[in-house]
Amino acid sequence: MMVELRRDPVVERWITIPRERAIDIDSLFSIEEASPNDPCPFCRDQNDEKEIDSIRDAQGHWVTRVFADLRPILRVEGTLSRGAKGIYDRMNGIGAHEIVIETPEHALSWATMDSRQLSLVLRTYRQRSLDLRRDQRLRALFIVKNHGGMASHFQHPHSHIVALPIVPLSLIEEIEGGEKHYAYKERCVWCDIREQEMNDPERTVYLDDRYLVVAPFASRFPFELLVLPLQHHADFASAGNDDLDMLGRCLRSTCEMIQRRLRDASLSIVFHSAPFQNPPEHSFHWHIEIRPAISKLAGFEWGTGFYTNPIPPEIAAAHLRG
Amino acid sequence: MMVELRRDPVVERWITIPRERAIDIDSLFSIEEASPNDPCPFCRDQNDEKEIDSIRDAQGHWVTRVFADLRPILRVEGTLSRGAKGIYDRMNGIGAHEIVIETPEHALSWATMDSRQLSLVLRTYRQRSLDLRRDQRLRALFIVKNHGGMASHFQHPHSHIVALPIVPLSLIEEIEGGEKHYAYKERCVWCDIREQEMNDPERTVYLDDRYLVVAPFASRFPFELLVLPLQHHADFASAGNDDLDMLGRCLRSTCEMIQRRLRDASLSIVFHSAPFQNPPEHSFHWHIEIRPAISKLAGFEWGTGFYTNPIPPEIAAAHLRG
Numbered sequence: 001m002m003v004e005l006r007r008d009p010v011v012e013r014w015i016t017i018p019r020e021r022a023i024d025i026d027s028l029f030s031i032e033e034a035s036p037n038d039p040c041p042f043c044r045d046q047n048d049e050k051e052i053d054s055i056r057d058a059q060g061h062w063v064t065r066v067f068a069d070l071r072p073i074l075r076v077e078g079t080l081s082r083g084a085k086g087i088y089d090r091m092n093g094i095g096a097h098e099i100v101i102e103t104p105e106h107a108l109s110w111a112t113m114d115s116r117q118l119s120l121v122l123r124t125y126r127q128r129s130l131d132l133r134r135d136q137r138l139r140a141l142f143i144v145k146n147h148g149g150m151a152s153h154f155q156h157p158h159s160h161i162v163a164l165p166i167v168p169l170s171l172i173e174e175i176e177g178g179e180k181h182y183a184y185k186e187r188c189v190w191c192d193i194r195e196q197e198m199n200d201p202e203r204t205v206y207l208d209d210r211y212l213v214v215a216p217f218a219s220r221f222p223f224e225l226l227v228l229p230l231q232h233h234a235d236f237a238s239a240g241n242d243d244l245d246m247l248g249r250c251l252r253s254t255c256e257m258i259q260r261r262l263r264d265a266s267l268s269i270v271f272h273s274a275p276f277q278n279p280p281e282h283s284f285h286w287h288i289e290i291r292p293a294i295s296k297l298a299g300f301e302w303g304t305g306f307y308t309n310p311i312p313p314e315i316a317a318a319h320l321r322g
Numbered sequence: 323m324m325v326e327l328r329r330d331p332v333v334e335r336w337i338t339i340p341r342e343r344a345i346d347i348d349s350l351f352s353i354e355e356a357s358p359n360d361p362c363p364f365c366r367d368q369n370d371e372k373e374i375d376s377i378r379d380a381q382g383h384w385v386t387r388v389f390a391d392l393r394p395i396l397r398v399e400g401t402l403s404r405g406a407k408g409i410y411d412r413m414n415g416i417g418a419h420e421i422v423i424e425t426p427e428h429a430l431s432w433a434t435m436d437s438r439q440l441s442l443v444l445r446t447y448r449q450r451s452l453d454l455r456r457d458q459r460l461r462a463l464f465i466v467k468n469h470g471g472m473a474s475h476f477q478h479p480h481s482h483i484v485a486l487p488i489v490p491l492s493l494i495e496e497i498e499g500g501e502k503h504y505a506y507k508e509r510c511v512w513c514d515i516r517e518q519e520m521n522d523p524e525r526t527v528y529l530d531d532r533y534l535v536v537a538p539f540a541s542r543f544p545f546e547l548l549v550l551p552l553q554h555h556a557d558f559a560s561a562g563n564d565d566l567d568m569l570g571r572c573l574r575s576t577c578e579m580i581q582r583r584l585r586d587a588s589l590s591i592v593f594h595s596a597p598f599q600n601p602p603e604h605s606f607h608w609h610i611e612i613r614p615a616i617s618k619l620a621g622f623e624w625g626t627g628f629y630t631n632p633i634p635p636e637i638a639a640a641h642l643r644g
Contacts, residue, residue: 003630006540010499010511015540015629023637028544028616029585073630086518088539142626162628169495170627177332189332196408217410218328218337222350263351270626294350304464304592305492306484307337308325308395315345 003074003093005166013169016073016093041070042101042156052098053127055120063117064124065101066161072097073162080137080165095164096132100124102157109147109157110251110269111259119241119248125161125271126244129237132163133276140167140275143236147255148266150293167275174272175280182283190285191232203313205257205320210243211250215313215320220301222311223262223320225254227288234274234284251288257320258292265292325396325415327488335491338395338415363392364423364478374420375449377442385439386446387423388483394419395484402459402487416459417486422446424479431469431479432573432591433581441563441570447483447593448566451559454485455598462489462597465558469577470588472615489597496594497602504605512607513554525635527579527642532565533572537635537642542623544633545584545642547576549610556596556606573610579642580614588615 002019054065068076074095082091102121103113110118125143132138145159146152167175181189197204197214205225206213212228227250233239239247251269258265273286301307325338376387390398396417404413424443425435432440447465454460467481468474489497503511519526519536527547528535538548549572555561561569573591580587595608623629 008499008538008540009515010503011495012499013540013542013627013629015542015631017541017631017634019634021634021637023633025633025637025641028632085539086522087514088518142628144626162626164628168626168628173333173491173627177330177334181332192409193331196410200408216330217407218330218335219339220335220337304466304484304490305335305495306464306486306490307335309337309339310350311345311347312339312341312343315343315347319347 005091005093007089007166009087009089011169012172014164014166019093040106040154040156042099042154042158043104043106053124053131055124055127062104064103064120066098066124066128067101069097069099069160074164076135091165094137095162096135096138097163098128098161100128100159100161102159106156109259110145110255111264112256113157113252115248115252116245117248118252119245121157121159122239122244122247122251123241125159126237126239128161129273132161133237135163137165138163139277140164140171141273142168143271145269146267147269148264148293150266151268152266171272171275175275175284178283178285179280182280188232188283188285190228190287193226194228194230197228203317205317206250206254208246208250210246213250213254215316217313219309219311219313219316220307221291222294222309223258223265223292223316224309224313225290227251227254227290229286232282232285234279234281234286236271236273236286254290257322258290261320261322262292262294265294267292327413327415329411329488331409331411333491334494336486336488341415362428362476362478364421364476364480365426365428375446375453377446377449384426386425386442388420388446388450389423391419391421391482396486398457413487417484418454418457418460419485420450420483422450422481422483424481428478431581432467432577433586434578435479435574437570437574438567439570440574441567443479443481444561444566444569444573445563447481448559448561450483451595454483455559457485459487460485461599462486462493463595464490465593467591468589469591470586470615472588473590474588493594493597497597497606500605500607501602504602510554510605510607512550512609515548516550516552519550525639527639528572528576530568530572532568535572535576537638539635541631541633541635541638542629543613544616544631545580545587545614545638546631546635547612549573549576549612551608554604554607556601556603556608558593558595558608576612579644580612583642583644584614584616589613590615 003016004019005014007014052066054062056062074093074097076096080094141163178189203214214226216226268291270289274284324341326341327336329336374388376384378384396415396419398418402416463485500511525536534550536548590613592611596606
């Protein structure tokens, strides 16, 4: 399906819309769910020719591999063309949408996967980020990991990598917030958060030499978590192998805590890293947001941007620490 | 339950958090649903002493009435105190959270209610907006109407009015977007949208002398709708009785279309009006957003702010017009 990108004329928000006009509206009303009897698309032998990237063991067997998504949000093929339609801005749907198959083993999760394997998944992300940024049309990359029935159709451990020709609004907001703080204080706001949280560990759920995991002071959702590298870097892909080994351990412990203390809640994990072009090196600090899918967003939060979180992060952290 | 407001240190987003520490975390995992056998709290005789406001007929019977919400997000009582905790900003949860009971009749909706009754509901909103702004602590007001099982626990027609001591992020974004456009073009961006859509009615679903309803060019959600007054006003409460009569008809028709063409989908309706203090008179244009609850937000939209809408607004509009 071909899509186009459209920009909201009021706020800097880009969305994708199909270009086709023949759309089955009825299908929207039926919920599509993978049946447990369906063969897993990530277990089956993939067509090796279509493999974009992989990490292989000494015997040449893949341990992580990357394919283009079968139903991509955006496609790499074509020339990026920007245009206007009256007051509106649009461009064609150029970008990349890749699927990382995180392990050959179907039934694992980040809570049960060996942290060494998780480190290889993180290296795969880094490889893709370094490769995709060579495409001058692309501006920003998101890594999104969904786990559990409320967040993902498929059980087999996998994640999405989406490279966009625009910078999405939520990243623009963070960049502008970081720049404002930096302009005023000449300090990174996330470095300030790190200091504050390390002085007052009430919201901390995990800490090692390189990473801190906290329930953020102004958490939007119950048990929302922020994974913050202690060292300032704007770009996730600047992490070395040692960093990724430690990050694998950190994420494994954090997901284990969620599994144990939150009844294996479904969750979404999103990596926030600086855009590729003119990255704000000093004022942006890469980080990971984790949102367990526990209570549903009510109508009020949507449309007002005003979140009412029933669980104070101090309580969330204490509950997760156990 | 007492709450406090907390500000995200990176973006200007305020959220509420309970002040109590004794919280039943298990209750989060059970979905609370009103049983059809429960007595309707909005049909039962309310304690008249607790009535905040009402519109009454010639016989003195109420036709709309307003109460404080039994589980308010924010409370009016107390003094607004702002404070810092290290790098973080907080204030106590001062504000108003009111419930409008829209009619004595339990089984109506905006698709079946007489448009004259709907106009009285809109006048009630205006009364509350004019009254609440006299409280100097309050900055912005949202009116939120939820309909249907996916959006609301209760069937009896009701809506929420929430007045906040802060301006929520989604409104700040719209104000800043409007100001940017105005600074550059000396025109209101919503007036420009009105012109554009009236020249090219492909996305229009309703038009009369005073209101236009369109599926927005960059719709985030399938069948998202924007209700735009043709005349420029920053403040919803500036609407006269004639305006509200017409708006009642407009909203009745629009909700009827959604009921008929979208299988009576659940929906959320949010009124966006200028903040009370220093309202941006020229660059902000009040409007209403309608979001039918059809497809669920997936993990990717959350956390990236990048929406992939499967239904082009041109198709959405054609389908609604029938």
